[in-house]
Amino acid sequence: MKALKNVDLYVMLAPGILFFLVFSYFPMAWIFIAFQDFKIGQGIFGSAFVGFKHFAALFQDPYFYTILRNTVLISFYKLLFGFPVPIILALAMNEIRHRLALRFIQSVVYLPHFLSWAVVATLMISIFSFDTGILNDFLKLLGFEPIAFLSDSSSFRTMLVASDIWKGAGWGTILYLAALTGIDTHLYEAARIDGASKLRQMWHISLPGIQPTMTLLLILSMGSLINADFEQILLMYSPAVYGVADVIQTYVYRVGLGQLRLSYTTAVGLFQSVVSFLLVYSANRLARKMGGDSIW
Template sequence: MERILPNHKRWARIKRNRYIYLMMSAGIIYFFLFKFIPVWGLLLSFQDYSPFKGFLGSSWVGFKHFSDLFQSGQFYIMARNTFVISILNLVFFFPLPILLALMLNEVRHELFKKVNQSIVYLPHFLSWVILVSLTFFVFSSDIGIVNKLIVASGNQPVLFLSEPKFFWILLTLQNIWKDAGWGTIIFLAAIAGVDPARYEAAVIDGASRFRQIWHITLPAIRPTIIILLILRFGNMADVGFEQVLLMMNPLVSSVADVFDTYSYTQGIVGGKISVGIAVGMFKGVVGLVMVVTANKIVKKLGYEGIY
């Protein structure tokens, strides 16, 4: 049982660590204002909410919006698109920051390493508007660089942006280019915490660089990989609203309509605020179930989970 400190000792400890608490205050205030207080708004999903009537004046409808969502003909399409995009990101995007971090860690020339890190980090700071614009200039059928090369080789242009079969591939490639470098930060920090004596012992035993990575580096960062993998499962129902909305067009709507875009069209464009909130709440429940399930599977496999 934790020992309860007297008030004067508690305040003395707070005074001694005041600068640490001051640094924490910005994050605490942010989560309180933008994460904790808005939770009450989930109650609107059980109402037929009208901004003109307000919270107290709007009628309660129970689970009507959830029932309408599940019975909607679009639900299967949205669920399929959302989870296929998430699975593609999980399979093709998630391992790349690990591989890139291992490669950067092997670079011994410090200046070359820092330059490469800056280059791979840079796309993360570009907005999706800029990135989608770059995608248009590369893959569009009339002015795209790729199609100009295809036409120059004597073939017909390929409709990358209006063919449904290319949509999921383009989204995955965009995510890889934008965030693969940024994702290496956590893994590089984990690699930096590995005891150098273990590498020295491996060198004495005659282990190659690949053997050192396989038997020392990867096992050392395994807990970090597992935690991030579990958290990735928690975001399975969230595929990035801005990216999908900017890439959408009527010709690819069958593979582009996801829960986020449905929430936007119903809640913001259509004025059905309660429907939009109900979709968001459903996504949150799915994320919670996925995290709990993934954590239990990880523990059954003998690894340490997130709780």
């Protein structure tokens, strides 16, 4: 009878559970083809079992270490430079008292998060393209040589990180602002009475107040350390920057679908998933030991 009282909640929960069953748990059955010489015509039950053959080929391929390095470096740069941005924005916006100004700034900061990477990539190409980009057209008018922002190995990673921060900072800001609303306002009043400046209040009240949220997001970010944004890179990169931009997901896409090496690329994806899980698990254990805040 108690379960029937909450039937409306179960109905609301059902689409989310169905989504994960269809797109996350059901595809796990196909992990088995990483240990087969999978042939589409023979199917998963008719293909020959080869054990760890594809994993051995993976670790013997010199190019694999290139894409692994690219994946880790791009993800690490995004974490290093992108993680503090929403914290700083949330702390700054929390001090704005003019409602109209706050709403305008929120709209400007939040909007990029709701744009697809297809739209963002189109904007980036329109602005930074070597031949037709608005910025390079402006540089030509000033008498300067155009800059290959998106086709130069020395600048492409910077463009990836900058566009990711611009697009994703708004979502993190929402989370931190929500955490800031949970801090007792009497703490700020007591700090003001004691003569604490705004910076002191941020350092001793605001930051400790959102520390659990920071820990949670940092742990979740560790799982993406070996999982660079596939859609962003696929839409923005070119063969000219494969050496610094080709990551595990784009490699799987090109080799798996382009060359139909399905078993090999499944082995690559399984390796990536296992490492991501170990990173999240390790980060969670470390956070629990150091401060007590963790996901589980």
